[in-house]
Amino acid sequence: MNVVTPFEGIGARVKRKEDLRFLSGRGQYTDDINRPGQTYAFILRSPHAHARIAGIDTSRAAAMPGVVGVFTSADLAGIGGLPCGWQIHNKDGTPMAEPKHPVLAEGKVRHVGDPVAVVVAETRAQARDAAEAITVDYEVLPAVASMAAALAPGAPLVHEGVPGNICYDWHIGDAAAVEAAFARAAHRVTFETTNNRLVPNAMEPRCAVGEYDAATGEHTLYTTSQNPHVIRLLMGAFVLNIPEAKLRVVAPDVGGGFGSKIYHYAEEAIVTWAAARLGRPVKWTADRTEAFMSDAHGRDHVTRAELALDAEGRFLALKVSTRANMGAYLSTFAPCVPTYLYATLLAGVYTTPAIYAEVKAVFTNTVPVDAYRGAGRPEATFLLERLVDVAARQCGFDRVELRRKNFIRPEQFPYQTPVALQYDSGNYHATLDQALAAADWAGFEARRAEAKARGRLRGIGPSTYIEACGIAPSAVVGSLGARAGLYEVGTIRVHPTGSVTVLTGAHSHGQGHETTFAQLVADKLGVPIAKVEVVHGDTAKVPFGMGTYGSRSLAVGGSAMDRAMDKIIAKGKKIAAHLMEASVEDIEFERGIFRVAGTDKAKSLAEISLAAYVPHNYPIEELEPGLEETAFYDPKNFTYPGGCHVAEVEIEPETGRVHLVNFTAVDDVGRVINPMIVEGQVQGGVAQGVGQALLEGCVYDEEGQLLSGSMLDYAMPRADDLAPVSVATHTTLCTHNPLGVKGCGEVGAIGAPPAVINAVVDALRDWGVTHIEMPATPQKIWSIIQGRTR
Amino acid sequence: MYDFAYHKPATLADAVKLLAADPDAKAISGGHTLIPALKLRLNRPSALVDLSGIAEMKGIRREGDALVIGALARHVEVAENAEVKAAIPALAYLAAHIGDVQVRNRGTIGGSLANNDPAADYPAAVLGLGATLHTSKRKIAADDFFLGMFTTALEPDEILVAVSFPIPExxxxxxxxxxxxxxxxxxxxxxxxxxxxxxxxxxxxxxxxxxxxxxxxxxxxxxxxxxxxxxxxxxxxxxxxxxxxxxxxxxxxxxxxxxxxxxx
Missing domain, CATH: 3.30.390.50 (CO dehydrogenase flavoprotein, C-terminal domain)
Incomplete structure (x- = not known):
């Protein structure tokens, strides 16, 4: 009998099953895959931000040693552009501008790093040598490297067919109600901010291996992807015209994604196409320099916001105007990030009754921008949580009390916001109180005084955030412009002797799914996690899937598995009823054991599955043999994790250097499956949030050259930039998915940045500083406090 | 990186000969600046002359009122050396705070000084202590050694052998x-x-x-x-x-x- 091991189920702090593989160097990443006869591709990229291509001479390159093929867009006739997965409509109802995103540049390059030609050779070095022999005749054009430049009158156009470089001009909310509220407001607070552009920098650079079997006509793409089925759909249907049945996409172990590996990239299409054209496998691996100029970047908003408050500090209305940088082309999900993942979150955790937001998306001569850990929600949260601190200071309210006064109260759930979302559950007062206690908020002034005696300026900052994840109800997102459903798929395969293989459409690239998902099976079916194998990342193995992003794997993918397990139990009950000669209604199932109610008759799941696969004594007239079930789960709503983060910093006034000294996170992520994994996810997210707040900033010069194009100039957070991150949870259950889970992958990156900046501004409160833009670098802080007197 | 020839001479004299014979050859020590540059194809030497096998460039020793550090001394060796810690703790501190562990385990004092990166640590110690640089040809005072960005008084076929630091109060x-x-x-x-x-x-x-x-x-x-x-x-x-x-x-x-x- 399989005996349940209770400590492996939901809530158990189980060590990650996958870590032995990863920590002993036995992970199998895309670049570890080498196919017989493999060749290597090198992508020649534009050194210019904006230029017309007058001609490309590849003849010298083609004659170089080892070269098997040199291709430009002229060779790709009949190949489609890279598709965009989300269509936004303008205020006037017309669709957004959606210029073609060619696989290789057609006539023009639009950002530094834009792919121009590909060389395939026997070795990587030969391909690179040959690429240097390609002559591209560029006629350099004036570039628009910032949104301000792109929106200036008479600015050069990134795409000739897109006037004003405006992709869309969208809005949400009730403008009239907002104006009316402002008219009667006692206080009006204005806040302007730039949400800094980030370069994701997953540890594993992108890689793709294409292979073609001429005998069967089957194409295989191994790729560093968070969602292989989506890549198969997009590349097969829109770019290369390959039927799904002839296209296999494998995303093996992936070393971090953070959003940047959601999208369908040109290199995937290039290696798949070239492998068929050349009849040999083709591998492309990015180096870090390429990653900086070809992985989709994140954030990059410029926003002006106004908050109206009554005399007591109640929020009456919020008005937001945002410009969002799309970069040179629309990446796969770019248009939805500053709209439905951003403006719909502007209620935050507050009862603001009227909200109006307008968002202008802008093309520039920069790398495309798309979702990056949090995607829209960090931008909304930063705006709101800074705005509340600014409002408190300007109007003379205590910033914690101001939040508490405006929180949605626990009894108000489900709560309908004025910007489309309906929150199902949460308790913001509880997470706030718990975080303030854990951070010893009350004792802060003493710590500040002690720091002052040491010559340091100490500050503390709160952030009370909410996010919408568990993406997403298909019908809802479809009505908002998504061109795909956002359900998830799970298969539970119970083997003859009772071990289980789980097939999931979610993809793990650091999240620990192999452990968490096995724990769901252990909890429900009573199978020890050592006997549960989780399979993901291969379209030939997993029926279908939408992949992992938006903290959706557990809420949507886990729920699909849970539904599939329900089907397993229902079928198992029928088999058990037959074997134990009882009626199905009398069969009870709990953690691996089928019992006849009120008797001591019982069969284990292993006994039932053996009967299902060796159906000698089996209800064969009513039931098929075998024990395998699949469920597609389409969520009814988003999930709404929320919580409170508190950052504490010390500033060296002489240098402007900020030291993070303490960070407290209290998150409501719904039911917790594995507390250790949740803590790791929150800590990682906080590290990225601290990175955005203090260190990371992608900088282009006016000509569109990427100044922060390597780790020498782009500051990633390191261990000594961080402080101990105290993580705790306060749970309210999600009301609409069977597991009660919400998601934890993004909360750190969403909650942390405003907490850190609120703390930095608090540290400088005696200097008259009201805001510091991210990243709050030493130079920036020093410059701001120059000439100011305390 | 582009192709290059590789030499690993056993003596200083052989290394000098190799460098003198080929103006496009480059000396390599810890390689922490040169190897990344090669990988980025920013540099195209015809040959690398690997100095790591040259015994007379190694070692850290006290010589009277001076501390003499061989050009091949890695940062970690300087940081952890008892003589350095006793005689010039600030120099041990400096070495212990260069880059990260990997850099300190490979990078050498000679490589850092000969490269003269404006953002490097060691030039400050050499100039700040008024050290003397011993090369394959001569002795150079610190005040005469650092000429400009990535430029030193070293001639193309001249190799830095050791640095002699007067011991400060x-x-x-x-x-x-x-x-x-x-x-x-x-x-x-x-x-x-x-x-x-x-x-x-x-x-x-x-x-x-x-x-x-x-x-x-x-x-x-x-x-x-x-x-x-x-x-x-x-x-x-x-x-x-x-x-x-x-x-x-x-x-x-x-x-x-x-x-x-x-x-x-």
């Missing part, structure tokens, strides 16, 4: 790191001893330099307060997205103050 080092690269954005190495009072500034300008006003102030009054009021002229200092010339000039004073405080 007191010395200290402080630096502000670039938040991204962690190279020096502005640093100060100060000393008082047989070579007088010296203040060497690295990271801030295109080449390490001595800060005469601070030296004079410290000669009169060795204390952090003595340098606190002395402003560095930002003219000619480096400027980039992490630090303007004005910010670096300000940091020069702050780091000098901290270096004096560290020196005690």
């Amino acid at each position: 007191r010395a200290g080092y402080a630096k502000m790191k670039n938040p991204a690269s962690r190279y020096v954005m502005a640093g100060a190495f100060v000393s008082k001893g047989p070579m007088g009072v010296r203040v060497a500034i690295n990271g801030a300008g295109p080449c390490v330099f001595r800060q005469a006003a601070m030296e004079a102030a410290l000669a009169a009054n060795w204390s952090p307060e003595a340098v606190a009021a002395i402003k560095q002229d930002p003219e000619g200092l480096n400027s980039d997205i992490h630090g303007s010339a004005e910010y670096r000039a300000h940091l020069v004073t702050v780091m000098a103050k901290r270096a004096v405080a560290a020196a005690g």
Whole structure:
């Protein structure tokens, strides 16, 4: 009998099953895959931000040693552009501008790093040598490297067919109600901010291996992807015209994604196409320099916001105007990030009754921008949580009390916001109180005084955030412009002797799914996690899937598995009823054991599955043999994790250097499956949030050259930039998915940045500083406090 | 990287011969600057002359009133050497704070000095202590060695063999790191001893330099307060997205103050 091991189920702090593989160097990443006869591709990229291509001479390159093929867009006739997965409509109802995103540049390059030609050779070095022999005749054009430049009158156009470089001009909310509220407001607070552009920098650079079997006509793409089925759909249907049945996409172990590996990239299409054209496998691996100029970047908003408050500090209305940088082309999900993942979150955790937001998306001569850990929600949260601190200071309210006064109260759930979302559950007062206690908020002034005696300026900052994840109800997102459903798929395969293989459409690239998902099976079916194998990342193995992003794997993918397990139990009950000669209604199932109610008759799941696969004594007239079930789960709503983060910093006034000294996170992520994994996810997210707040900033010069194009100039957070991150949870259950889970992958990156900046501004409160833009670098802080007197 | 020939001579004389015979050959020691440059195809030497097998370039020893460090001494060796810690703790401290563990395990003092990266650490110690550089041809005073950004007095076929540091009465080092690269954005190495009072500034300008006003102030009054009021002229200092010339000039004073405080 399989005996349940209770400590492996939901809530158990189980060590990650996958870590032995990863920590002993036995992970199998895309670049570890080498196919017989493999060749290597090198992508020649534009050194210019904006230029017309007058001609490309590849003849010298083609004659170089080892070269098997040199291709430009002229060779790709009949190949489609890279598709965009989300269509936004303008205020006037017309669709957004959606210029073609060619696989290789057609006539023009639009950002530094834009792919121009590909060389395939026997070795990587030969391909690179040959690429240097390609002559591209560029006629350099004036570039628009910032949104301000792109929106200036008479600015050069990134795409000739897109006037004003405006992709869309969208809005949400009730403008009239907002104006009316402002008219009667006692206080009006204005806040302007730039949400800094980030370069994701997953540890594993992108890689793709294409292979073609001429005998069967089957194409295989191994790729560093968070969602292989989506890549198969997009590349097969829109770019290369390959039927799904002839296209296999494998995303093996992936070393971090953070959003940047959601999208369908040109290199995937290039290696798949070239492998068929050349009849040999083709591998492309990015180096870090390429990653900086070809992985989709994140954030990059410029926003002006106004908050109206009554005399007591109640929020009456919020008005937001945002410009969002799309970069040179629309990446796969770019248009939805500053709209439905951003403006719909502007209620935050507050009862603001009227909200109006307008968002202008802008093309520039920069790398495309798309979702990056949090995607829209960090931008909304930063705006709101800074705005509340600014409002408190300007109007003379205590910033914690101001939040508490405006929180949605626990009894108000489900709560309908004025910007489309309906929150199902949460308790913001509880997470706030718990975080303030854990951070010893009350004792802060003493710590500040002690720091002052040491010559340091100490500050503390709160952030009370909410996010919408568990993406997403298909019908809802479809009505908002998504061109795909956002359900998830799970298969539970119970083997003859009772071990289980789980097939999931979610993809793990650091999240620990192999452990968490096995724990769901252990909890429900009573199978020890050592006997549960989780399979993901291969379209030939997993029926279908939408992949992992938006903290959706557990809420949507886990729920699909849970539904599939329900089907397993229902079928198992029928088999058990037959074997134990009882009626199905009398069969009870709990953690691996089928019992006849009120008797001591019982069969284990292993006994039932053996009967299902060796159906000698089996209800064969009513039931098929075998024990395998699949469920597609389409969520009814988003999930709404929320919580409170508190950052504490010390500033060296002489240098402007900020030291993070303490960070407290209290998150409501719904039911917790594995507390250790949740803590790791929150800590990682906080590290990225601290990175955005203090260190990371992608900088282009006016000509569109990427100044922060390597780790020498782009500051990633390191261990000594961080402080101990105290993580705790306060749970309210999600009301609409069977597991009660919400998601934890993004909360750190969403909650942390405003907490850190609120703390930095608090540290400088005696200097008259009201805001510091991210990243709050030493130079920036020093410059701001120059000439100011305390 | 592009193809190159590889030589690993066993003696200094052979290394010099190889470099003299081929003007496009480059000497390599720890490789922490050259190898990344090769990988990025920013450099195309015909040959690499690997100095790591040359015995006369190794070792750390006390010679009378000086500490002599072989050019091949890796940062970790300088940081952990008991003689260095006893004689010039500020030098051990500096070595212990170069880059990260991997860099300190491979990078060498000779490589750092011969490269003369404006943001490197060692040039500040050599200039700030008034060391003497022993090469395959001659002895060069620190004041004559660092000529400009990535430029030294070394001739193409001249190899740095060892550095002789006069032992100071007191010395200290402080630096502000670039938040991204962690190279020096502005640093100060100060000393008082047989070579007088010296203040060497690295990271801030295109080449390490001595800060005469601070030296004079410290000669009169060795204390952090003595340098606190002395402003560095930002003219000619480096400027980039992490630090303007004005910010670096300000940091020069702050780091000098901290270096004096560290020196005690």
